[in-house]
Amino acid sequence: MIKTRKLLIIFITWIFIFSGLTTCSVADTNDNYYSFESDMDGWDIDSTDTELGDGEIDWHINRSTERATDGDYSLEFFLANWNGAGKIWIEKEFELNPNTQYEIVISYNFATSDYGIWNLFQIIAGVSTKNPETMDDLSFQDDTGHHQGEEDYIWLNKSYKIYFKTNDDGLAYVAIGVWGTWDYPRTYFIDEVKINITNKPIPILSVTIKDGICFNKVISNVENMGDAVANNVTLSLSVVYGFQNHREEYDFEFDVLEPSIVSKSFIIKRLHGFGKITVTAKVYADYVKTVETSASGWIIGRVIILI
């Protein structure tokens, strides 16, 4: 009888452990490493804006033994950018939890022979909620130059930290590549791609200025679109208006802004004059990226029209 009870306890414990494992869909941290030694490691290749006349400019992304920082292979990116606009990249889908905020660090080794300040291409590195197909789905970073003398290939360590929130389907598409910003052919190499994904709720602020017609005032709001509380928020609101470029500037400070909350309206009142009007709103908070927006229009007496 005692033996049966022991077996039952072990069985129940095993069920609990097993069910716990299966219901945990995505770990809090997800580290991935790709060196392209046997194949493309699950990355797809893609391009956009490669048309030239009735045809297409020459480009490829494939595995190469010409140089590598780990093993024998890297990925070779070749873009004969004769249309001045080509964008080529590798992309990979990651299944994460829906509607969840992540810090995604994209790092890799990048071999380039670009030097000087002219004729440099631009790095593509970013994350999107949909499979990247056009320029609008891509994120652009720094230039492709090594800035260390002339012509030889030099390996650079590239690293980009991106805060990203999944939508209902929980998918993140990472894209890495180059954007041809000059009419030249270029070849680059990428190896040791690391994608580190960490669940990291942070505040994400946005600021708006009310547009349309207002009577002698301008109105601005701050919204926290992130998953964590924003602390020590400051909205810096300034107005320049009238023929004399009269200027008014105020800082509105508040301690906390909860996630998914729009602040009360912050208002600069008693404005009157004639001429153009420009409103700028900038918002700061602890550990949050500063965001800024502006609106302009006309002030006619006490009537303000912002577009």
Ligand SMILES: [Ca+2]
């Ligand atoms: Ca490799």
Ligand SMILES: [Ca+2]
């Ligand atoms: Ca694609």
